[in-house]
Amino acid sequence: MKIYYDFHIHTALSPCSDDDMTPNNIVNMAKIKELDVIAITDHNSCKNVEACMKVGTQVGILVIPGVEVQTKEEVHLVCLFRDLNTAYIFQEYADKKLPNISNKPNIFGNQIIYNEFDEAIGVEERLLLNSLDATIDEVFEKVKELDGIVIPAHxxxxxxxxxxxxxxxxxxxxxxxxEYSSFDKLQRLIKNKIVKNNLMFLKNSDAHNLGHISERENFLEVEELSIDAIIDRLK
Incomplete structure (x- = not known):
């Protein structure tokens, strides 16, 4: 079956996102844009995933738990997990690797944790825009251990x-x-043999505001609309 997706969306937990990137706003915008599945991928944190998944169940949008990791090499990796439990296991790993540097909301932006009713239930005190004390290799190894998938971002x-x-x-x-952002730039990377042309290429929004969430244009062929089927396809 053909499913329309956006596997890279930030909530208001990411300091560089708008504060109105709440669970209900995001999921309902995805519904308006007639997407079938989205992934919540905040910077170095999964703490708004559960609320988005609950809203998705109510609205009829499949929500994949995820995170956008910044590695020690300052490389962004989109990591997707099969369920909330494994996402939280990765959260524990990320919390141990995140530097103890406080966020400055007036400079970097707010880091808001919401429940499924769009009520702010907390904030992340540590700045999520820092690199984890983990290499690319280590992140790949940890996500593989959790049977998830790592997708190099943009x-x-x-x-x-x-x-x-x-x-x-x-x-x-x-x-x-x-994941790529520009088809023309991707084609140049392939032409210059920097990127192999036998990979699967995803076009996501990397949305930090509601308007940037993908339209119904990028699709994936899967056996069924489920997290397991999608991750198996991407692997």
Whole structure:
């Protein structure tokens, strides 16, 4: 079956996102745009995933638990998990690896934790925009241990991508799926043999505001609309 997706969306927990990126606003915007599935991928944290999943169940949008990790190399990796439990296990791992540097909301933005009613139930005190004390290899290993998938984020961008910061994609990491932002830039990477053309390429929004959530244009063929089927397909 064909499903329309956006696997890279930030909530108001990410300091660079708008404060109105609440669970209900995000999920209902995805519904308005006729998406079938989204993933919540805040910077270095899964703490708004549960609320979004609960809203998704009510609205009829499949929500995949995820996180956008910033590694020690300052590379962004979208990590998707099969269920909330494994996402929280990764959360414990990320909490141990996140530097103890306080957020300054007036400079970086708020880091708001919401419940499924869009009520603010807390804030993340530590700045989520820092790199975890974990290498790319270590993040891949941890996510593999949890039977999730790691997708190098926006590989065609000039900052925070595996290409811009390493100059290549390590073959030993067994990368099968990558995310891109611009088709033209992706084609140049393929033409210059920096990126193999046999990978699966995803076009996500990396939305930090409601208007940027993807329209109904990017789709994936899967056996069924389920988290397991989607992750198995991406692997």
């Amino acid at each position: 590989i065609d961008k000039d900052t925070y991508s595996i290409i811009s910061n390493l100059g290549f994609m390590p073959d030993y990491l067994d990368i099968n799926t990558v």
